[in-house]
Amino acid sequence: MSAPREPGVPEGAATAPLDAGLRRVHEAALRVLADVGCVVADPEAAALFAAHGAAVDGRRVRFGEELVARALETAPAGYTVAGRRTELDLRVGRGAPTVLGAASGPALVLDGTEQRHGTLDDLRTAIALAHLSPNIAVHGFSVEPTDVPEERRAAVGAHAHLVGSDKGFRPNVSTLAELRVATDVCEIVYGAGWHERPRLWTIINSTSPLTVSAEAGQVLLRLARLGQPICFAVCAMGGTTAPLTPAGLLTVQHAEVLCGLVLTQLARPGCPFLYGGTSSLASMHTGALMMGAPEYWTLMEATVRLGHALGVPVRAGGSLTDAHVPDAQAGIESALALKTVLDLDVDFVLHAAGILSSFNCYSPLKFVIDDEVVSSLRAARRGLVVDEETLALDVIAAVGPGGSTLGHAHTRRHARETMRATLMNRAPFRAWRALGGRDLAAAAAARVDELLQVYTPPDDLDAATRRQLDAYCLG
Numbered sequence: 001m002s003a004p005r006e007p008g009v010p011e012g013a014a015t016a017p018l019d020a021g022l023r024r025v026h027e028a029a030l031r032v033l034a035d036v037g038c039v040v041a042d043p044e045a046a047a048l049f050a051a052h053g054a055a056v057d058g059r060r061v062r063f064g065e066e067l068v069a070r071a072l073e074t075a076p077a078g079y080t081v082a083g084r085r086t087e088l089d090l091r092v093g094r095g096a097p098t099v100l101g102a103a104s105g106p107a108l109v110l111d112g113t114e115q116r117h118g119t120l121d122d123l124r125t126a127i128a129l130a131h132l133s134p135n136i137a138v139h140g141f142s143v144e145p146t147d148v149p150e151e152r153r154a155a156v157g158a159h160a161h162l163v164g165s166d167k168g169f170r171p172n173v174s175t176l177a178e179l180r181v182a183t184d185v186c187e188i189v190y191g192a193g194w195h196e197r198p199r200l201w202t203i204i205n206s207t208s209p210l211t212v213s214a215e216a217g218q219v220l221l222r223l224a225r226l227g228q229p230i231c232f233a234v235c236a237m238g239g240t241t242a243p244l245t246p247a248g249l250l251t252v253q254h255a256e257v258l259c260g261l262v263l264t265q266l267a268r269p270g271c272p273f274l275y276g277g278t279s280s281l282a283s284m285h286t287g288a289l290m291m292g293a294p295e296y297w298t299l300m301e302a303t304v305r306l307g308h309a310l311g312v313p314v315r316a317g318g319s320l321t322d323a324h325v326p327d328a329q330a331g332i333e334s335a336l337a338l339k340t341v342l343d344l345d346v347d348f349v350l351h352a353a354g355i356l357s358s359f360n361c362y363s364p365l366k367f368v369i370d371d372e373v374v375s376s377l378r379a380a381r382r383g384l385v386v387d388e389e390t391l392a393l394d395v396i397a398a399v400g401p402g403g404s405t406l407g408h409a410h411t412r413r414h415a416r417e418t419m420r421a422t423l424m425n426r427a428p429f430r431a432w433r434a435l436g437g438r439d440l441a442a443a444a445a446a447r448v449d450e451l452l453q454v455y456t457p458p459d460d461l462d463a464a465t466r467r468q469l470d471a472y473c474l475g
Helices: 020-036 043-049 067-074 120-132 150-164 176-190 214-225 246-267 294-310 328-343 365-382 393-399 409-418 427-433 440-454 465-475
Strands: 038-040 056-059 060-062 078-081 088-092 108-111 114-117 203-205 232-233 271-277 314-317
Touching: 020 060, 020 067, 020 246, 020 294, 038 043, 038 246, 043 056, 043 060, 043 214, 043 246, 056 440, 060 108, 120 150, 120 365, 120 440, 176 214, 176 465, 203 214, 214 232, 214 246, 232 246, 246 271, 246 294, 271 294, 294 314, 294 328, 294 465, 328 365, 365 440
Parallel strands: 203 232, 232 271, 271 314
Antiparallel strands: 038 060, 056 060, 078 088, 108 114
16 A cells, blocks of 8 residues: 555645654554444435445445545645635645644633633633634634523524624534534625635534534535535544554544545545544543543654644644643643644644533633743744844844943844743742732633623625624524
8 A cells, every 4th residue: 555645745735744654544544444344323424435335335445546546636735715705715735834723613611710601701701812812813612602592502603703893703503503604604794605616614524533513524525525624523532432552543534534635525526625633541540531641642643643644734732732721731831732733833722722521621721821822832933033133243243242232223123033921930039029929820810800801793795784793683
């Protein structure tokens, strides 16, 4: 079996060769697809596989390397997702800046030191913080508003996002009913031809091990046929829904993503695709998913390398932690997880800010801390600027041995570059104590309050669109 992307690399794709170990993972995943197969529970999706040569036995679908190769021939190496305005368009793919998304999906919110169910007000707070962030470009259901009846939640949540921010919106689309809301509001905001460009950010999850549920298959087919980006994401748990060994876990994850890739390209050749992996190990003490374990960072590196070797954009990583409060553990685990994928030039990161307790809890305090970490990592990645101005040889000569540059014009010219606002304490101990001696959590709480006081929602929706949106979503 060949390695990924040998023949058939799309024009413009930048691929990276796999080492021997990951090459074996890829080949093992192909064997799993051919010999074990995946359950594809939606009859229409299973029939589509059968029509293109896959072996289908009931709901079990088996296919070989040929279908994978054909899918890789048509899957684009990059694409642009349209924003509400042209300047908000986002490029996805190698060479483009990493697109960062806010925390997504938790039903719980950290309130002080206690976790409680999220509300619509909590969701609006999350939207405001994401809107003000200099780093977050895509937001969507950072909190599940459990005080809204479930049958109205998708519409009410969509309304909160679309009137609360003009950034990229990623709605929940786990059911056909949720997908209908998402497409309806897109038509209201962007018109009947909204789907003529990639526009709708979504995540479609497999069910490990080796299953594409009926609803996931139905949603995928409809989105793909509309030409909308498909992020097919796997969160297998080593030791429960996949082998405990990282190589075995990666094999299951890779096989499931390849199944999603093939189905997407069968539904619509050329449909934008995101290779998504957030798998990790389960604790053998509790059975809980461990998102802060060191093995997770290794798995994320392998995920990015596998997806990029295929020549498609990759979603991986996030500011993830198993900590339950924004403490030192949360900071260490989140920063290391995010740095791992940013250093590999991952294309899209969900949960880039605000998530605690693995995937289960949202915290506004952690959001602003994570946002600062992202800013710091991006600043560090810019590297040195070396030219006549920055070398400052004239300054060095003018000051000479034993002098000071503090009052020099060169220092004044560049002072603002190092004076950015920060949550981090930079004051000496006595000055810090005199200012109240706040720890990072207290500083973050104050920052949240400051941001919410200055937040103003966008007003770019015209009056007719706003009336239609209000009537549809709030009815």
